[in-house]
Amino acid sequence: xxxxxxxxxxxxxxxxxxxTITCRASQGxxxxxxxxxxxxxxxxxxxxxxxxxxxSGVPSKxxxxxxxxxxxxTISSLQPEDFATYYCxxxxxxxxxxxxxxxxxxx
Amino acid sequence: DVQLVxxxxxxxxxxxxxxxxxxxxxxxxxxxxxxxxRQAPGKGLECVATxxxxxxxxxxxxxxxxRFTISRDNAKNSLFxxxxxxxxxxxxxxxxxxxxxxxxxxxxxxxTVSS
Numbered sequence: 001x002x003x004x005x006x007x008x009x010x011x012x013x014x015x016x017x018x019x020t021i022t023c024r025a026s027q028g029x030x031x032x033x034x035x036x037x038x039x040x041x042x043x044x045x046x047x048x049x050x051x052x053x054x055x056s057g058v059p060s061k062x063x064x065x066x067x068x069x070x071x072x073x074t075i076s077s078l079q080p081e082d083f084a085t086y087y088c089x090x091x092x093x094x095x096x097x098x099x100x101x102x103x104x105x106x107x
Numbered sequence: 108d109v110q111l112v113x114x115x116x117x118x119x120x121x122x123x124x125x126x127x128x129x130x131x132x133x134x135x136x137x138x139x140x141x142x143x144x145r146q147a148p149g150k151g152l153e154c155v156a157t158x159x160x161x162x163x164x165x166x167x168x169x170x171x172x173x174r175f176t177i178s179r180d181n182a183k184n185s186l187f188x189x190x191x192x193x194x195x196x197x198x199x200x201x202x203x204x205x206x207x208x209x210x211x212x213x214x215x216x217x218x219t220v221s222s
């Protein structure tokens with residue numbers, strides 16, 4: 001199975017900060033990479049697919065980049081509603097696999 | 108509205124069985140591969156099974172192979188997960204999700220395996 005490694009596992013940031021989360025695949029996955037946001041007690045919400053394509057309705061402060069094995073999710077200006085846990089996921093090879101998550105907390 | 112509604116969770120004893128269902132609406136269900144994703148309490152996400160559009164190919168994570176079976180009924184816009192020989196470590200919220208990039212999720216249904 002493809003292993004997805006996210007870093008950091010948690011971070012503290014101020015409102016207005018620019019935040020970057022990285023995701024590394026154990027083998028090449030082209031651009032078959034998605035990012036999700038999850039808040040406590042809720043289902044995950046899709047943010048980005050195809051490594052860099054924003055889902056409909058997702059604000060442009062979220063952006064994704066990368067291809068092959070190394071990917072990033074950037075939040076340009078962190079707002080109170082962005083404090084959550086973020087996951088990456090590869091859908092290049094079965095079984096689909098997730099990173100361990102990055103919890104973004106308020107500093 | 109595009110929607111997935113999960114159901115069928117509950118409390119079951121170790122070694123028992125449970126069948127989860129996911130009802131789809133608002134889109135052409137037969138056009139999409141579908142998956143079941145679980146999340147144990149306080150843990151991350153794990154895709155346990157995926158089924159292709161016509162149901163002809165199915166994929167499982169190693170930990171559920173031989174115990175779980177994913178299936179679908181395209182005429183009824185429904186996805187299923189038959190779970191047998193359940194273990195304590197199968198305790199989780201189970202979500203159905205659409206597509207390879209999981210662009211749509213159900214609300215989740217809780218499965219608790221305990222004596």
